[in-house]
Amino acid sequence: MFESLAAWSADICFVAASVLSILSLQRGGRPPFVYGWSLLLAGGILELLYMVAATVRLGAFPIINPWIGASFLSFLITLFAVLVWLKHREPAFLAGAAPVAAMFAILSASRPVTEADLAGFAEQFSRLQPGVDDAGRQILESIWFPTHVTLALAAYALFALAATMGLLQLALHRALKRKRGVRRIQYLPPLPVVESIGTTSVMIGMACLFVALVIGAYGARMVLQSHWLGDPKELAGLAILLVYGLIEATRVVRGWTGRRTATAHVGAFVMLIVVFLGSSVLAPKLHGF
Amino acid sequence: MDLVVVGLNHRSSSVSLRERMAMEPQVAVDFLRSLRDGGVVSDGMVVSTCNRVEVYAMSREPATAPARIGEALAARHGLQSADVFPSLYSLSGKEAVEHLFSVCASLDSMVVGEPQILGQVKEAFATAQQAGLTGGAFNRLIQRGFSVAKRVRTETQISRLAVSVSSVAVDLAKKIFQKLDQHTAMLVGAGEMAELAARHFDSAGIKELFILNRTYERAVALAQEFDAVAAPFDKLHSYLAEIDIAVFSVGAPHYVIRAAELESIMVRRRQRPLFLIDIAVPRNIDPACAEFDSVFLYDMDDLEHIADGNKALRTGEGDHARRIVKEESDAYLSWAQAQQAFPIIARLTMRAESIRKAELERTIADLNADPETAEKLERMTASIVRKLLHNPIQAIKAAQSGDDYLVLEAVRQAFGLDDERADAEERKADQAKEA
Numbered sequence: 001m002f003e004s005l006a007a008w009s010a011d012i013c014f015v016a017a018s019v020l021s022i023l024s025l026q027r028g029g030r031p032p033f034v035y036g037w038s039l040l041l042a043g044g045i046l047e048l049l050y051m052v053a054a055t056v057r058l059g060a061f062p063i064i065n066p067w068i069g070a071s072f073l074s075f076l077i078t079l080f081a082v083l084v085w086l087k088h089r090e091p092a093f094l095a096g097a098a099p100v101a102a103m104f105a106i107l108s109a110s111r112p113v114t115e116a117d118l119a120g121f122a123e124q125f126s127r128l129q130p131g132v133d134d135a136g137r138q139i140l141e142s143i144w145f146p147t148h149v150t151l152a153l154a155a156y157a158l159f160a161l162a163a164t165m166g167l168l169q170l171a172l173h174r175a176l177k178r179k180r181g182v183r184r185i186q187y188l189p190p191l192p193v194v195e196s197i198g199t200t201s202v203m204i205g206m207a208c209l210f211v212a213l214v215i216g217a218y219g220a221r222m223v224l225q226s227h228w229l230g231d232p233k234e235l236a237g238l239a240i241l242l243v244y245g246l247i248e249a250t251r252v253v254r255g256w257t258g259r260r261t262a263t264a265h266v267g268a269f270v271m272l273i274v275v276f277l278g279s280s281v282l283a284p285k286l287h288g289f
Numbered sequence: 290m291d292l293v294v295v296g297l298n299h300r301s302s303s304v305s306l307r308e309r310m311a312m313e314p315q316v317a318v319d320f321l322r323s324l325r326d327g328g329v330v331s332d333g334m335v336v337s338t339c340n341r342v343e344v345y346a347m348s349r350e351p352a353t354a355p356a357r358i359g360e361a362l363a364a365r366h367g368l369q370s371a372d373v374f375p376s377l378y379s380l381s382g383k384e385a386v387e388h389l390f391s392v393c394a395s396l397d398s399m400v401v402g403e404p405q406i407l408g409q410v411k412e413a414f415a416t417a418q419q420a421g422l423t424g425g426a427f428n429r430l431i432q433r434g435f436s437v438a439k440r441v442r443t444e445t446q447i448s449r450l451a452v453s454v455s456s457v458a459v460d461l462a463k464k465i466f467q468k469l470d471q472h473t474a475m476l477v478g479a480g481e482m483a484e485l486a487a488r489h490f491d492s493a494g495i496k497e498l499f500i501l502n503r504t505y506e507r508a509v510a511l512a513q514e515f516d517a518v519a520a521p522f523d524k525l526h527s528y529l530a531e532i533d534i535a536v537f538s539v540g541a542p543h544y545v546i547r548a549a550e551l552e553s554i555m556v557r558r559r560q561r562p563l564f565l566i567d568i569a570v571p572r573n574i575d576p577a578c579a580e581f582d583s584v585f586l587y588d589m590d591d592l593e594h595i596a597d598g599n600k601a602l603r604t605g606e607g608d609h610a611r612r613i614v615k616e617e618s619d620a621y622l623s624w625a626q627a628q629q630a631f632p633i634i635a636r637l638t639m640r641a642e643s644i645r646k647a648e649l650e651r652t653i654a655d656l657n658a659d660p661e662t663a664e665k666l667e668r669m670t671a672s673i674v675r676k677l678l679h680n681p682i683q684a685i686k687a688a689q690s691g692d693d694y695l696v697l698e699a700v701r702q703a704f705g706l707d708d709e710r711a712d713a714e715e716r717k718a719d720q721a722k723e724a
Contacts, residue, residue: 172464176464176465176585179591179594182595182599183598183602186446186450186599188464190463190465190466190467191466191562192466255559258560258582258583259582259583
C-alpha cells in the first residue's frame with residue numbers, strides 16, 4: 001500500500017514539475033520554477049522511499065526487473081539534476097530533467113516488484129548452474145550485483161542528463177538562429193553551459209558503464225563460470241558504450257561541437273531507451289532488470 | 290506618524306522644472322533641517338535624480354504637511370507656488386508607502402527595471418542618515434523598501450531584460466559564449482555606432498577588442514580610447530577566423546562579407562561559434578551567412594525586434610512586481626499599526642499602575658494597615674485598574690486592526706500618553722548604534 005502510494009505520488013510530482021517547467025519557459029516568472037524544483041525534489045524523495053520500502057519487504061536488493069529499474073533511474077536523474085542546479089543555478093534545467101524523470105516514474109509505477117519476481121530471478125540463475133542450488137541467492141546477496149546494477153543505471157541517468165542538456169541546447173540554438181522566442185532566449189541557459197554539462201555527463205556515464213560491464217563480467221565468472229554469456233543486454237551495453245565513445249571521439253578529434261553533439265546525445269539516448277526496454281522486456285534472458 | 294511624499298517626476302513635470310528643482314546633497318540636508326526645525330516633519334530624505342525630485346518624510350500632520358513641504362520646495366528654489374504646484378504630487382499613508390516601494394523597485398522609473406534608481410535612493414538615505422535626519426521608524430521603512438526592491442529583482446525578470454539595441458547584443462553574446470572575458474570581439478568600422486558597441490562590450494568585460502577601419506588612423510584613435518588593438522582593414526578575413534564576436538558598421542554600398550568567403554573562414558575556425566552583428570545600413574553582411582550552423586547573424590531589425598519583445602516582457606513582469614509591492618506595503622502597514630498600538634497599551638498600563646501603587650502606599654501608611662489589610666487593598670486596587678482599563682485596551686486593539694488612527698490618537702490624548710519623548714529617545718539610541 002505504502003509503496004504504491006509513494007510511487008504514484010512521485011508520478012504526480014514529476015508530471016506537475018514537468019507542466020510547471022514548460023509553463024515557465026512559455027510564460028516566464030520565477031515562482032513556477034521554484035514550485036517545479038520543489039516538486040521534482042519531492043518526486044525524487046518519494047521514489048527513494050518506494051525503493052527502500054521494496055527492499056525492506058523483499059529482504060533483498062530490489063532492482064531485479066526493468067520497472068523498478070526505471071524507478072531508480074528517475075531518482076538518479078532527479079539527483080543529478082539537483083546537483084547540476086546547485087552548481088550552475090539555472091532554473092531551466094528543470095525543463096530538461098522533469099519530463100524524463102516523469103517518463104521513467106510512470107513506467108515504474110505501472111508494475112511494482114513482487115515476491116514472485118524475486119523467486120523467478122533466483123530460479124533463472126539456479127537453472128544455469130544445476131550443480132549449485134542457490135546460485136540466484138548468491139547473486140542477490142553478493143556485493144558485485146548491486147554495484148553492477150547501480151553503476152549501469154547511474155550511467156543511463158547520466159546519459160539521460162546529457163540528452164536533456166542536448167534538448168535545451170537545441171532549443172536555444174533554434175531560438176537564436178530564428179531570432180524569435182524572446183522569452184525562451186531569456187530563460188534558457190547559455191550554450192557553453194549546457195554543452196559542458198552534457199559532455200561531462202557523457203564522460204562520467206561512459207566510465208560508470210565500463211566499470212559496470214567489468215564488474216558484471218567478474219560476477220558472472222564467479223557464479224556462472226563465464227565472463228561473457230552472450231546475453232542481448234551485454235551486447236547492448238557494449239554497443240551503447242561504443243556509440244558514446246564514437247560521439248566523444250568525433251568531438252575531440254574532429255572538433256564536432258554545438259548542435260551536432262547535442263543531436264548525437266539526444267539520438268544516443270533514444271537508442272539507449274530502445275535497447276534498455278528491448279533487451280529487458282522483449283529478450284530478457286539473464287538481464288530482466 | 291505617517292509617511293508623506295511630495296515631489297515631481299518625469300511624468301508630472303518638464304525637464305526644465307526638474308532641472309531647477311534638483312538638489313545637491315548638502316542643499317537637501319539644509320532643506321530637511323529647515324523642515325524639521327519648523328516642526329513640519331520629524332525625519333526625512335530627498336531623492337534628487339534627473340527624473341525625479343521627491344521629499345520623503347515622517348509627519349504627525351499628514352493632512353497639512355504636504356502643502357507646507359511644497360511651499361518650502363518652491364521657496365527654496367525661488368519659484369512661485371503657483372508655478373510648481375501643478376507639477377507636484379503629494380501622497381501620504383498607504384499610498385506613500387506603496388510609492389516608496391515602487392520607486393525602490395524601479396517600477397516608477399522612465400525605463401522600468403533600470404537598476405540605477407535603487408542606488409540613488411540608497412545614496413539619498415545615507416546622506417540623510419549621516420546628517421542625523423532619520424530615526425527608528427523611518428529607517429525601518431526605507432530598509433523595507435530596499436528589501437522589497439531585492440525581492441522584485443529576484444522574483445521577476447524586470448531588471449534582467451535588455452531594452453537597448455547595444456545591451457541586447459551583449460546579452461545575446463552571453464547566451465552564445467557565456468563568459469565574455471574569455472572571448473574576443475572585433476569592430477569593423479569606427480563610426481559612432483561602433484563606438485557605442487565598443488563601450489558596451491568593454492563594460493561587459495570582453496577579453497580583447499580589435500578595431501578595423503578603412504582609415505587606419507581613425508581605428509588607432511578609437512583603439513586608444515578603449516585600450517583596444519587597431520588593425521588594417523585588409524586583414525578582415527584573418528581576424529574573422531580568430532575572433533568570436535564581430536560588429537560591422539561600415540558605410541559600403543555592397544556586402545563586405547559574402548557567404549562564399551565566410552564558408553572558408555568557418556572551415557579555418559573548425560566551426561567554432563561566430564556572432565556577427567550587422568548594424569550598418571545598407572547591410573555589410575550577406576544574409577546567406579546565417580545559413581552556417583555556428584554563425585549567429587543579427588542585423589539592426591533583429592536586435593530591435595528582441596528589444597521590443599523584452600519591453601513587452603518587462604510590462605508583463607511589471608504587473609507581477611506591482612503585486613509584490615502591494616503585498617509588501619500591506620504587510621508593512623499592518624506591522625506599523627501594531628507597532629503604533631502596542632506602545633500605547635504599554636504606556637497606559639504603566640501609567641495606571643504607577644498611580645495605583647502611589648495611592649496604595651499612601652493609603653496603607655495613613656491607615657497604618659496590618660499586612661493582611663494591605664494585601665486586601667493591593668488586590669482590590671489591582672482589580673479596579675484591570676477592570677477600568679479593559680475597555681480602553683480592547684478599543685485600542687480594535688482601532689489597530691481597523692486602521693482607525695483617530696481612536697489611537699484620542700486615547701493618547703485622553704490619557705496624556707504623548708510619545709514624543711519616547712520617539713526622541715529611540716532616535717537617539719538608533720543614532721548611537723549607527724555611530
